[in-house]
Structures are given as C-alpha cells and as structure tokens.
Amino acid sequence: xxHLRLGSISFGTVLESAYGTGHENYRDYxxxxxxxxxxxxxxxxxxxxxxxxxxxxxxxxxxxxxxSPVGIAAQSxxxxxxxxxxxxxxxxxxxxxxxxxxxxxxxxQGVLMAMLRSSEVRSKLSSxxxxxxxxxxxxxxxxxxxxxSEMKSLVERVCGxxxxxxxxxxxxxxxxxxxxxxxxxxxxxxxxxxxxxxxREEKAIENWDMxxxxxxxxTLSAHRKLVDLWS
Numbered sequence: 001x002x003h004l005r006l007g008s009i010s011f012g013t014v015l016e017s018a019y020g021t022g023h024e025n026y027r028d029y030x031x032x033x034x035x036x037x038x039x040x041x042x043x044x045x046x047x048x049x050x051x052x053x054x055x056x057x058x059x060x061x062x063x064x065x066x067x068s069p070v071g072i073a074a075q076s077x078x079x080x081x082x083x084x085x086x087x088x089x090x091x092x093x094x095x096x097x098x099x100x101x102x103x104x105x106x107x108x109q110g111v112l113m114a115m116l117r118s119s120e121v122r123s124k125l126s127s128x129x130x131x132x133x134x135x136x137x138x139x140x141x142x143x144x145x146x147x148x149s150e151m152k153s154l155v156e157r158v159c160g161x162x163x164x165x166x167x168x169x170x171x172x173x174x175x176x177x178x179x180x181x182x183x184x185x186x187x188x189x190x191x192x193x194x195x196x197x198x199x200r201e202e203k204a205i206e207n208w209d210m211x212x213x214x215x216x217x218x219t220l221s222a223h224r225k226l227v228d229l230w231s
Contacts, residue, residue, distance in 0.1 A: 055174025
C-alpha cells in the first residue's frame with residue numbers, strides 16, 4: 001500500500017450482503033464482528049477499508065450499471081464469456097428478471113423457461129428463504145404477465161413481501177463504512193444515479209424481518225406448490 005500510495009481498499013459489498021435485506025433479519029453491519037475485525041486489521045496495516053455501495057441494493061447496482069458510461073463492462077455471470085452469459089446459472093436468472101423489470105432488456109419466454117429448467121435455479125427457488133428474495137420479489141412485481149404455471153407459482157410464492165420500491169434508492173447511513181476523506185465524493189457519485197431513502201424507507205431496512213412471512217400459511221403453501229411442480 002505504501003509503495004502504490006494506496007489510501008483505501010474498497011469492496012463491492014451490496015445492501016443485501018451488508019445489512020441482511022432479503023435475508024431473514026436486519027444485520028447491524030457497522031457494529032458487527034465482520035466489519036470490526038477486518039477494518040481493524042486493515043487499519044493496523046496502515047490502510048483503510050471501504051464499502052462504498054453497502055447502501056445500494058442489487059436493484060440499485062443494476063440501475064447504475066445501465067446508466068453509467070462504463071456500465072457496459074458489468075456482467076454478473078462468471079461462467080459465460082464476455083457479452084455471452086451462460087443463461088443457466090442463478091445469477092443469470094435473477095439479473096435477467098431484474099433487467100426486464102427495470103425496462104432495460106426484453107426477456108424471451110423460451111430463454112426464461114430454459115433457465116427455469118436449470119437444476120441450480122430450481123434449487124435456489126426451492127429454498128426458504130430464497131437467496132436475495134427481496135430482489136426476486138421486486139422483479140416479479142414489475143415483470144408483467146408471465147403466462148405459464150411455473151412463473152405464476154413463483155409470483156405467488158414471493159408476493160407477500162410486496163413491491164419494495166425503496167430498493168431502487170440509496171441507504172445513506174451506509175456512508176459510515178467509507179473513510180471520511182472520500183465519503184462526500186462517494187455520496188455525490190451515488191446520487192448521480194440514485195435518490196437517497198427517506199427516514200421511513202431507512203426504517204424499512206433497519207426493521208427488516210422475514211420471520212412472520214416465512215412461517216405464514218400462505219408462504220408455506222405456495223412454497224409446497226412450487227416445489228411439487230418440479231418434483
């Protein structure tokens with residue numbers, strides 16, 4: 001770090017991974033053991049650790065990548081090749097649904113059904129909760145009519161979470177995870193693409209709890225129907 005004159009090393013940890021949104025419970029990341037241990041370790045080596053997009057959901061990163069002049073470089077799939085994602089992994093399924101929901105791309109029904117035949121995709125969708133369930137719910141609430149039984153069953157499975165519009169905004173309290181001398185530039189950069197959440201939306205992040213939703217009869221019944229459809 002001294003040789004390269006580095007002041008900080010940043011990681012692309014997003015809202016879902018930092019604060020637990022889309023997982024079972026909210027995580028107070030800045031007071032948790034992971035942040036305390038690694039930020040202290042980096043500081044001991046004379047370099048600061050930064051999580052500049054910890055307040056940005058996977059929905060927000062898709063918006064930024066679509067609008068940014070360098071966004072074309074972003075490809076979530078690591079199995080395919082450049083500009084040719086595999087279209088059979090969990091990331092491809094989730095990102096394709098989200099891009100359709102945001103009006104960034106079209107999603108051919110044949111391609112969608114091919115992804116749904118993937119054992120990896122079916123395994124992820126059969127979990128309770130689904131990995132990044134908030135993103136799946138956000139996308140499916142905005143994709144329009146999906147005229148097949150599998151997609152209808154999937155919509156029924158996640159619909160109880162709602163449309164979650166705040167996922168397209170920035171959770172600004174996350175700025176505490178960026179060193180002070182870069183925080184204002186970071187905030188300006190994010191706000192070129194995303195609006196900050198209001199206090200009510202911030203509370204939705206801090207009070208995130210999927211407990212009642214996951215044990216509700218509606219969710220459990222919809223989960224069984226979806227799994228039965230594939231078995």
